[in-house]
Amino acid sequence: MITINPYVNFRGNTEEAMLFYKSIFGSDFTLIQRFKDMPGGDKISEEDQQKIMHMSLPMGTTTHLLASDVLESMGQTMDMGTNITLTVVxxxxxxxxxxxxxxxxxxxxxxxxxxxxxxxxxxxxxxxxxxxxxxxxxxxx
Structure with a gap:
């Protein structure tokens, strides 16, 4: 059985957005990773280190809302409307x-x-x- 999860990118406010969604859907995060947790994370600015690399919020028994911040300092870009990826597990x-x-x-x-x-x-x-x-x-x- 495969699962498809939406993966949403934000411009630095992933944590705020995901806390909002958590308040609506009532589940607890299964994973929160910050950019400081990745290999080489200590080489980016302290502000970017605190941004979200990956968050996962369960939406029922098999689906998760996944999210991360886009870091311009790492060359990442984002346009509204193209900030959603379909994730196949x-x-x-x-x-x-x-x-x-x-x-x-x-x-x-x-x-x-x-x-x-x-x-x-x-x-x-x-x-x-x-x-x-x-x-x-x-x-x-």
Whole structure:
């Protein structure tokens, strides 16, 4: 069974937005990671270190609202309307590769499938229709 989760980017106010959504939906965050927690996080400004690299808010039994801040200091950009990515959570690396390879045909790969520092197998792309996708397999879940 695959799951698709919306992943929303914000311009520095992810924590505020996610606390608002938490107040509406009533669940507790399952993960909060700040940019200071990533490898090399100590090399960015103290202000950016406190920004959200990844947050996860359960929305029922299988879906999560995922979010992060966009850091211009790291060369990241964001336009309203293109700040949502569909995240597909797969059951295996093989399935992740299948979806990634299919969706990336005539599209643009942003990050090739690889093992991330937090342990997931993950890749990102924009398909030929302009939809942003993140494909991930979490071996520990």
């Amino acid at each position: 797969t059951e295996s690396e093989k399935e992740a590769d299948k979806f990634f390879n299919g969706l990336s045909q005539e599209g643009q790969v942003t990050m090739a499938m690889n093992k991330a520092f937090w342990g997931d197998y993950v890749g990102m792309l924009t398909d030929k229709f302009g939809i942003q996708w993140m494909i991930t397999h979490s071996p520990n879940k």
